[in-house]
Amino acid sequence: MLRADAQRNLDRLKAAALEVFRERGLGSPLEEIAKRAGVSVGTLYNRFGSREALIDAVIPDLMAANVERIRLDANAATDPWERVERYFNGLLEMQIADPAVSDAVARAYEGSPDVSAVCAAALDEGARLLDAVRTGDPSFTRDDLGALLVANSALIATGGADAARRIVAVLLAGLRPA
Amino acid sequence: MLRADAQRNLDRLKAAALEVFRERGLGSPLEEIAKRAGVSVGTLYNRFGSREALIDAVIPDLMAANVERIRLDANAATDPWERVERYFNGLLEMQIADPAVSDAVARAYEGSPDVSAVCAAALDEGARLLDAVRTGDPSFTRDDLGALLVANSALIATGGADAARRIVAVLLAGLRPA
DNA sequence: CACGAAGTTGAGGATAGCCTCAGGTTCTCT
DNA sequence: AGAGAACCTGAGGCTATCCTCAACTTCGTG
Numbered sequence: 284m285l286r287a288d289a290q291r292n293l294d295r296l297k298a299a300a301l302e303v304f305r306e307r308g309l310g311s312p313l314e315e316i317a318k319r320a321g322v323s324v325g326t327l328y329n330r331f332g333s334r335e336a337l338i339d340a341v342i343p344d345l346m347a348a349n350v351e352r353i354r355l356d357a358n359a360a361t362d363p364w365e366r367v368e369r370y371f372n373g374l375l376e377m378q379i380a381d382p383a384v385s386d387a388v389a390r391a392y393e394g395s396p397d398v399s400a401v402c403a404a405a406l407d408e409g410a411r412l413l414d415a416v417r418t419g420d421p422s423f424t425r426d427d428l429g430a431l432l433v434a435n436s437a438l439i440a441t442g443g444a445d446a447a448r449r450i451v452a453v454l455l456a457g458l459r460p461a
Numbered sequence: 462m463l464r465a466d467a468q469r470n471l472d473r474l475k476a477a478a479l480e481v482f483r484e485r486g487l488g489s490p491l492e493e494i495a496k497r498a499g500v501s502v503g504t505l506y507n508r509f510g511s512r513e514a515l516i517d518a519v520i521p522d523l524m525a526a527n528v529e530r531i532r533l534d535a536n537a538a539t540d541p542w543e544r545v546e547r548y549f550n551g552l553l554e555m556q557i558a559d560p561a562v563s564d565a566v567a568r569a570y571e572g573s574p575d576v577s578a579v580c581a582a583a584l585d586e587g588a589r590l591l592d593a594v595r596t597g598d599p600s601f602t603r604d605d606l607g608a609l610l611v612a613n614s615a616l617i618a619t620g621g622a623d624a625a626r627r628i629v630a631v632l633l634a635g636l637r638p639a
Numbered sequence: 640c641a642c643g644a645a646g647t648t649g650a651g652g653a654t655a656g657c658c659t660c661a662g663g664t665t666c667t668c669t
Numbered sequence: 670a671g672a673g674a675a676c677c678t679g680a681g682g683c684t685a686t687c688c689t690c691a692a693c694t695t696c697g698t699g
Contacts, residue, residue, distance in 0.1 A: 286666055286675060312656060323678045328658065389619070423631055430616055430624030437615025438608055441567070446608030450632070453601055457635020464645060464696060490686060501648045506688065640699100647694070657683080664677070669670100 293330050295320040301341045301383075308440075309338055309386040339395040342387050346401045349377045349384060354408055363415040368455055370412050371431075374405065375451050378435050379444045389436035402429075417460045471508050473498040479519045482561040486618075487516055487568070517573040520565050524579045527555045527562060532586055541593040546633055548590050549609075552583065553629050556613050557622045567614035580607075595638045 285293065299320035303311045313334060317324045331337040353373030357366045378385040387398050388405075410425035431454065438447040463471065477498035481489045491512060495502045509515040531551030535544045556563040565576050588603040609632065616625040 288666065289676060292677085313658095314656075324657090325659080325678055326676080329676075334657095389615075423627075427624065427627045427631070430621050430628055433619055433621065433624070434612035434616050434628060437567075438612050441611055443608050443611065446605065446611070449602075449605045450608055450612060453605070453635045454628070454632055455635075457631045457633075466696065467646060470647085491688095492686075502687090503648055503689080504646080507646075512687095642698095643696105644698100645694105645696075648690100648692085650690105652687105652689085654687080655685090659682085660678100660680105662678090664675105666673105666675075668672095668674100 289330075292320070292322050292326055296322060296327055296330060296337075297341050300337050301345065304338070304341065304383040304386075305345075305381055308382040309334075309342070309390070313337070335395045338387070339397045342383060342395070343397040343401050345381075346384055346387060346398065346405075349381070350374075350401060350405045350408075353377060357412065363412070364459060367409075367412045367416055367458070370409060371428075371451055371455060374409075374432065375435055375447060378432065379439055379447070382439075385436045385439050388432045402432075413458075423458050467508075470498070470500050470504055474500060474505055474508060474515075475519050478515050479523065479561075482516070482519065482564075483523075483559055486560045487512075487520070487564040491515070513573050516565070517575045520561060520573070521575040521579050523559075524562055524565060524576065524583075527559070528552075528579060528583045528586075531555060535590065541590070542637060545587075545590045545594060545636070548587060549606075549629055549633060552587075552610065553613055553625060556610065557617055557625070560617075563614045563617050566610045580610075591636075601636050 296316065299316045303316045303319060307315075313327055314324050316337070317327045320327075327337070331340065353370060356373060357370035360366045360369055378388060387395075388402060406425045406428050409428040413423060413428075431451070435447045435451070438444070438450070474494065477494045481494045481497060485493075491505055492502050494515075495505045498505075505515070509518065531548060534551060535548035538544045538547055556566060565573075566580060584603045584606050587606040591601060591606075609629070613625045613629070616622070616628070
């Protein structure tokens with residue numbers, strides 16, 4: 284059981300981390316987070332030990348909520364192909380709207396286990412939706428969706444949100460069954 | 462006119478820069494380049510003044526040669542669509558084969574003027590080849606090709622050369638006229 | 640060959656983040 | 670209230686890279 288003040292600091296740290304990560308991405312200086320939480324860096328390290336742990340503490344929920352929302356929206360469509368489109372576009376817009384999520388997706392291979400888990404689930408759902416439509420050749424796999432998210436992340440980071448939208452649109456056009 | 466020893470050092474610096482950039486990308490420590498040239502950092506700064514200038518001194522030729530080779534190969538095809546395919550795939554393989562080029566492409570918006578010029582020429586040629594085929598909707602623009610190169614660069618940097626190949630393949634499939 | 644111009648050197652100041660730990664503070668329980 | 674466990678602090682050591690500049694070396698010419 285945490286002491287009352289410690290619990291309060293921990294909550295503040297999480298809140299600050301979420302704020303800062305969403306503003307400047309997952310690479311933000313941890314000192315900035317500590318500062319915004321009104322706490323010293325030492326405390327941050329006492330509580331979390333590493334940036335990864337801090338990310339794991341605040342990002343998975345954020346991502347899971349987003350992914351779930353997108354999943355529901357996509358599945359609300361009756362046409363299987365429209366589901367795919369909505370899902371892909373939804374993920375893209377999620378990345379554009381939130382640098383923290385975009386970063387998390389792009390680095391899912393390393394790092395925080397919980398973040399990786401949410402990513403994996405998101406890819407699984409994408410694969411499931413794709414399975415429901417007859418895709419052309421070359422067929423698009425689960426891993427390809429992962430690659431697409433990484434690519435989007437890079438484009439968004441360099442200010443190319445629109446470029447990412449175009450790429451996804453063309454890609455979807457290519458995947459669309461005849 | 463440069464003094465003989467100065468000229469020699471300059472040549473060595475260029476050679477070393479090319480080596481190091483191709484091995485580790487355009488962000489490599491300049492100290493490493495100086496060291497490999499058998500010269501002090503001070504000399505590097507005396508000669509080039511900045512990383513950008515050094516890049517401009519060695520990368521444009523490298524890129525231009527590559528792009529020209531790809532352009533020729535693409536135009537050797539008789540079918541207009543095959544030209545597009547060869548050009549896109551050629552650029553991609555160039556990026557995969559050379560981190561320095563990949564970096565240069567990804568950062569063409571800022572930085573070195575000569576590098577930007579070569580990039581612009583490469584995009585122009587892509588647009589020209591695309592114009593020759595009836596592309597579907599959404600039509601792929603010059604800027605979209607730029608975005609694709611940036612995306613590829615990111616994928617390659619995270620070890621996803623194959624992922625980039627897949628993305629390009631699906632994208633080409635989507636662009637292919639009926 | 641000697642002298643001035645041209646060129647080189649590399650230690651070190653500056654920046655930016657990471658992470659630690661000895662010492663001080665605050666909570667909580669009795 | 671007193672004691673001690675729990676917690677917090679933040680200066681400072683560490684890494685990595687950039688860039689500078691006063692002192693030194695070398696070249697090339699008269």
